[in-house]
Amino acid sequence: MLSVAEARARILSAFSALPAETIALPDALGRVLAEPVVARLTQPPFDAAAMDGWAVRAADVAKADPAHPVPLRRIGESAAGHAFSGIVRAGEAVRIFTGAPLPGGANAVVMQEDCEADETIVRVGRAVAAGRHIRPAGFDFAERQELLPAGRRLTARDVALAAGANVPWLSVRRRPRVAVLATGDEIALPGDPLGPSQIVSTNALGLCALVATQGGVAHNLGIARDTADSVAAMAAGAVGCDLLVTTGGAAQGDYDLVRDVLTDNGVALDVHTIAMRPGKALMFGRAGAVPLLGLPGNPVSTGVTAVLFLRPILRVLQGLPPDETQGPQRARLATALKANDRREDYLRAALSTDADGALVATPFSRQDSAITSLYAQADCLIVRPAHAPAAAAGEMVGIVPLSGGALNL
Numbered sequence: 001m002l003s004v005a006e007a008r009a010r011i012l013s014a015f016s017a018l019p020a021e022t023i024a025l026p027d028a029l030g031r032v033l034a035e036p037v038v039a040r041l042t043q044p045p046f047d048a049a050a051m052d053g054w055a056v057r058a059a060d061v062a063k064a065d066p067a068h069p070v071p072l073r074r075i076g077e078s079a080a081g082h083a084f085s086g087i088v089r090a091g092e093a094v095r096i097f098t099g100a101p102l103p104g105g106a107n108a109v110v111m112q113e114d115c116e117a118d119e120t121i122v123r124v125g126r127a128v129a130a131g132r133h134i135r136p137a138g139f140d141f142a143e144r145q146e147l148l149p150a151g152r153r154l155t156a157r158d159v160a161l162a163a164g165a166n167v168p169w170l171s172v173r174r175r176p177r178v179a180v181l182a183t184g185d186e187i188a189l190p191g192d193p194l195g196p197s198q199i200v201s202t203n204a205l206g207l208c209a210l211v212a213t214q215g216g217v218a219h220n221l222g223i224a225r226d227t228a229d230s231v232a233a234m235a236a237g238a239v240g241c242d243l244l245v246t247t248g249g250a251a252q253g254d255y256d257l258v259r260d261v262l263t264d265n266g267v268a269l270d271v272h273t274i275a276m277r278p279g280k281a282l283m284f285g286r287a288g289a290v291p292l293l294g295l296p297g298n299p300v301s302t303g304v305t306a307v308l309f310l311r312p313i314l315r316v317l318q319g320l321p322p323d324e325t326q327g328p329q330r331a332r333l334a335t336a337l338k339a340n341d342r343r344e345d346y347l348r349a350a351l352s353t354d355a356d357g358a359l360v361a362t363p364f365s366r367q368d369s370a371i372t373s374l375y376a377q378a379d380c381l382i383v384r385p386a387h388a389p390a391a392a393a394g395e396m397v398g399i400v401p402l403s404g405g406a407l408n409l
């Protein structure tokens with residue numbers, strides 16, 4: 001049996017970043033940059049007011065205070081989008097609004113709360129230093145400045161920044177295309193009429209959804225019957241995809257067909273049987289030109305192996321490091337755990353915080369790999385290395401948070 005780390009390294013070595021494509025900014029959320037985003041303008045493009053008030057020469061109001069306001073002559077107005085074109089000279093002021101260009105000659109803004117104005121005169125009741133309430137040109141960023149590096153997954157804030165930098169197109173990694181194939185005579189699509197010994201396919205839709213959370217595009221190939229011909233015919237639908245993921249038919253039973261069928265069709269089985277729980281029956285190879293990741297059929301086994309193997313593949317295809325770094329990586333155990341055997345264990349658990357604000361992981365008492373209701377409830381997986389000694393409540397353990405993904409603030 002291969003260790004999880006060995007299997008992961010072997011599988012991931014078969015993948016590298018996909019080519020780039022050019023997309024429009026409104027489609028960029030969650031995409032990974034292939035080239036940096038570089039500002040196409042300076043922001044702000046001019047010295048701009050940061051408050052509503054009066055543009056003045058600081059020297060004119062150096063002695064102003066509420067008891068001794070300094071009178072200045074109003075000579076015009078500068079509003080956002082409508083600059084004042086004249087020059088502010090000694091003894092003059094221009095009405096100015098937040099975001100508006102600072103008129104020439106002025107070097108400070110006094111807030112309107114500190115002034116009293118009539119039609120011709122403004123009385124300034126507070127001294128201001130030169131530069132007060134002004135955002136100088138380039139205060140945010142300058143033209144040709146690199147704002148977002150290649151390899152970054154774009155957040156909603158990044159999209160706003162690229163828009164502010166007047167960047168309409170971006171070069172991003174192509175989305176990974178993943179074909180998903182369920183197997184088994186007992187499996188029916190959600191909504192189908194169910195025969196006496198049939199069950200609804202949990203796994204294919206779950207895998208397609210997981211692919212979407214990671215920025216990939218899933219193609220659901222449907223359900224192959226338990227015959228060699230059916231599996232081969234339906235697997236052929238993966239041509240042109242970056243990966244084929246199958247679920248079920250991975251173990252040694254008489255009706256577990258994926259391995260035989262795909263072997264007959266030229267699949268080299270690089271990985272099979274992994275020292276982990278759930279997910280022992282996992283295979284990796286190639287179906288013709290398409291890499292094949294064969295996941296075990298038990299629904300939680302499919303889910304957990306997808307998090308541990310499919311997610312990193314999708315990340316590497318998009319030019320990201322294999323591991324998700326969002327979220328905590330460790331938590332305190334709420335309950336004691338027995339010593340582990342030779343299979344690395346991934347226990348479904350709930351996360352909470354204790355009175356001190358420390359993160360606590362509570363493993364569920366039932367860990368069977370067919371309990372989908374608890375898998376949906378879990379916040380994380382507690383990682384128990386192979387042969388880990390018994391662990392007491394309160395010990396720190398490694399966790400894999402069941403969160404994160406392509407869409408982010």
Ligand SMILES: Nc1nc2c(c(=O)[nH]1)N[C@H]1C(S)=C(S)[C@@H](COP(=O)(O)OP(=O)(O)OC[C@H]3O[C@@H](n4cnc5c(N)ncnc54)[C@H](O)[C@@H]3O)O[C@H]1N2
Binds near residue numbers: 187200201298299
């Ligand atoms: N003699 C042995 N039997 C089994 C072993 C073993 O080592 N020796 N391993 C067990 C483990 S652990 C797992 S996991 C499964 C893996 O088997 P397969 O990958 O071949 O999966 P199937 O036999 O096709 O199905 C297992 C189970 O999952 C259900 N299933 C399958 N596909 C779906 C789907 N799309 N949606 C929902 N549920 C699905 C299927 O009905 C079975 O109940 O093998 C064990 N046996």
Ligand code: MOO
Binds near residue numbers: 278279296301
């Ligand atoms: O390999 Mo099975 O995944 O432990 O349920």
